[in-house]
């Protein structure tokens with residue numbers, strides 16, 4: 426039985442993707458050890474921070490990033506209304522405009538998940 430059973434495949438595959446990005450970078454830059462990984466996660470990305478942290482800890486075992494801290498920066502959802510041009514905070518991707526009630530908001534931020542910085546030795 427897999428140790429990942431019960432965990433979202435989403436976070437697991439993201440964690441594996443992060444490991445591969447980190448390893449590619451580490452080889453290119455002759456990094457000996459990765460101490461911390463700074464990561465932006467949008468509230469609309471569907472990523473559960475605790476699950477990602479757990480998956481990351483597991484998948485980096487034995488790699489250059491073993492034991493690295495994951496420093497998460499949560500990015501709130503912000504969208505622009507095509508009707509009234511307001512920029513509003515949203516909790517869900519298909520929320521209506523809180524200023525005029527209109528739909529069809531254009532997402533400006535909040536669905537990202539990206540590594541912004543690595544702290545290395």
Ligand SMILES: [Zn+2]
Nearest residue numbers: 506509522525
């Ligand atoms: Zn509006």
